[in-house]
Amino acid sequence: MSRSRSxxxxxxxxxxxxxxxxxxxxxxxxxxxxxxxxxxxQDVEIHAETVNMxxxxx
Amino acid sequence: xxxxxASGLYAQALAQTLAAGANAPQWNNTAxxxxxxxxxxxxxxNASLASSVYASGAxxxxxxxxxxxxIAVSALATGSTTLAPSFxxxxxxxxxxxWAANNVSVxxxxxxxxxxxxxxxxxxxxxxxxxxxxxxxxxYSTTAGTFAITWSGxxxxxxxxxxxx
Numbered sequence: 001m002s003r004s005r006s007x008x009x010x011x012x013x014x015x016x017x018x019x020x021x022x023x024x025x026x027x028x029x030x031x032x033x034x035x036x037x038x039x040x041x042q043d044v045e046i047h048a049e050t051v052n053m054x055x056x057x058x
Numbered sequence: 059x060x061x062x063x064a065s066g067l068y069a070q071a072l073a074q075t076l077a078a079g080a081n082a083p084q085w086n087n088t089a090x091x092x093x094x095x096x097x098x099x100x101x102x103x104n105a106s107l108a109s110s111v112y113a114s115g116a117x118x119x120x121x122x123x124x125x126x127x128x129i130a131v132s133a134l135a136t137g138s139t140t141l142a143p144s145f146x147x148x149x150x151x152x153x154x155x156x157w158a159a160n161n162v163s164v165x166x167x168x169x170x171x172x173x174x175x176x177x178x179x180x181x182x183x184x185x186x187x188x189x190x191x192x193x194x195x196x197x198y199s200t201t202a203g204t205f206a207i208t209w210s211g212x213x214x215x216x217x218x219x220x221x222x223x
Binding site: 022040049 | 065066067162189191192193194195196198199200201202203204205206207208209210211213214215216217218219
């Protein structure tokens with residue numbers, strides 16, 4: 001299940017934003033309108049699992 | 059089955075590294091690059107050495123702020139700084155070799171539909187893919203925004219060398 005959170009001022013863009021964490025655990029942040037301007041900025045943050053490998057026989 | 063389904067190490071390229079073979083990919087070389095692909099790409103971690111290489115064109119994903127061929131490790135972190143990949147070790151049982159790096163964060167990109175990406179060696183004519191990173195099963199896009207990858211625990215990969223110290 002995805003979940004969202006929003007804020008009035010993103011620390012980088014200074015714009016209202018909504019961050020949605022999808023069912024895979026990755027974040028998509030949409031930056032919204034402020035004043036008369038409209039931003040279409042969209043960020044992505046992938047939360048990558050560590051690749052694990054084993055050598056030899058245990 | 060086509061498309062991305064898992065992260066993984068390219069076995070024969072890894073063997074080339076371990077054996078210090080010709081043009082062996084050096085994991086911590088900051089001239090290495092990271093590139094993105096669509097779900098038309100099906101990683102083959104068992105590919106022959108000759109096929110374990112970067113190739114330009116589809117299904118690579120690139121766009122504004124993200125060049126074709128990918129971005130050098132030296133410029134993949136915040137502010138176009140290096141990922142500074144390094145090896146660390148966990149010596150309590152099990153003994154684990156850890157490949158650590160700063161997180162990926164590239165600002166002001168516009169790309170569409172990235173399902174995964176690869177670190178690959180920059181050695182001319184031997185562009186061996188070292189590792190594929192699966193994004194989980196969705197295509198991700200940015201618009202004039204930051205494309206970021208956060209490594210779990212700061213680690214791209216681990217290799218368990220022994221169950222003991």
